[in-house]
Amino acid sequence: MFVEIPAPTAVVVPKAARPPVPRRLLRAAVPYLYLAPALALLVIWTYRPLVQTVQLSFYSWNLLPTQPMVPVGLDNYERLLKLPRLGQSVTRTLFVIGGLLPFTVAVPVLAGLAARRIRGRARGFYQALVFAPMLVAPVASAAVWQWLLDPGAGAVNRALGTKTNWLHEIATAQPAIVLITGWHLVGFAVLVVSAGLANINGDYAEAAQLDGASRGQVTRWITLPLLSPTLVFLTLMTVLLSAQWTFPLIDTLTQGGPVDATTNVYYLLWDYSFHSYDAGLGAAAGMLLFVGFGVVAAALVWLSERLTFHDN
Template sequence: MFVEVPAPAVIAPPRVARPPVPRRLLRAVSPYLYLAPSLALLVIWTYRPLVQTAQLSFYSWNLLPTQPMTPAGLDNYRRLFALPAVGQSVLRTLLIIAGLLLFTVVVPVAVGLLTQRIRGRARSVYQALVFLPFLVPPVASATVWQWLLDPSGGIVNRVLGTHVNWLHDSKWALGAIIVMTGWYLLGFAVLVVAAGLSNINHDYTEAAMIDGASRGQISRWITLPLLSPTLVFLVLMTILLSAQWTFPLIDTITQGGPSGATTNVYYLLWQYSFQSFDAGLSTAAGILLFVVFGAIAAGLVLLGEKLTIHDD
């Protein structure tokens, strides 16, 4: 005999009172209200001048408020590609980047790998001493380097037994600028590499040593691949900022000479702006630099993200 049992009553969950629409709207908008001042400053001081620079590149103007701007179309860009000084300055900029990579990537990696075993207070003292040159103002360091590289009685010529005019000889001036800038950046790059090495799990190294791998093999096949995001960051910084880092030294010591031997793209842009007073040509050069370096930065950022994801 079957007895029919009624189905249990479904108890509806209690209705949660939703906050009123103004409160929900305020809750959704509040994060953007915190960001609004920073976004406003970013638009005013970065994007607005960038748009104005792009507009100015299509005009001819001598920077005098009393003189009107004359529409020039693409003439500024045509002049820019026709000037031999532009191609020469680009070549010098590439040489500067290649030379600084030795100080921002190669030497810091070697120093970081050789000093991994330093621990305790000695490591702090070592890092402080290495980072110290980065705290010296570029103009002050330029004065010291001028004294060191003096052709008549400088310490460098005394040690090497030479009489080279390092800063006023077109054969040596660009190399001297690269060495001075590299000395300034070396401490910063070493600390960045040390931070990258400290983030690498030591279990990989211990497992490789148990398997019989040598120190060289561990560095080549484990440490350097895991350090690749840090190296990409240093390469990116060197490519984007090398011309800016060298600008104070060039402006203080050589003024782009001798015979333009130390004029890079940033110093050439400055000459077009504040020596030739050609606002249209200088802004056209600035826009081209922005596009080229922006594309390089985007590629390196994507590469760094892929390497970081692969590391995870």
């Protein structure tokens, strides 16, 4: 006996109703709403002052609200480029950058490699000891260093058996500022290098040692090339921020002296704006500083991306 079974009918599934346009727009806007506070602060505290600085560089103004701003065109830039202090301050800035690079690149690499051999709690104590100077406020440390470098009863002169006035002699003022700043920064740089070393896969070193490579060869041909993006980052930070890092120490210890021996481009910018009350000239100096360091930063970022690409 055969029973006839009817063919199943197709079940029509209703299409899901699409949400209305306002709701879709709201969902798409959620990530941008999270970014909105940060973007607003970026516009208010970075881009808006930058635009105002560009405008102010074409005016003459003494910072008094009762005095009008007088348009002068490119006169501020022409005056600035003719001043010998600008070229001298650029030279001093290059000296500061060169003096700080050992503290932000060379010494941290040596300290980071040495820290890899320390195990247990001693490693944490070692890292804390190295990073401790970074926690000291620059103004507070300036007071301590002023006492240590005192020409009469300073601990440095007593230890060396000299009577050098470290902060008020042309030959020693700038090196003293560089050494104090480097003492502040070396701990931060060591932590950055340690983080870079931690990201290097240890299999590379083990494979090289199995092939007979010595520890020095592993460091030279494997560790340092893989660490190169970190070193480029520290170099970029040093080039862009060295003048700012030295500013609180210069303003506290030497005020740009003696005879402008410690006046770099950043301090010169501040001096024109707030000592000479020439806001237009200070704004022009700030724009030249911004463009110059921007070109250097672009070159270093390009180099960092190439090194990262090759390492990957």
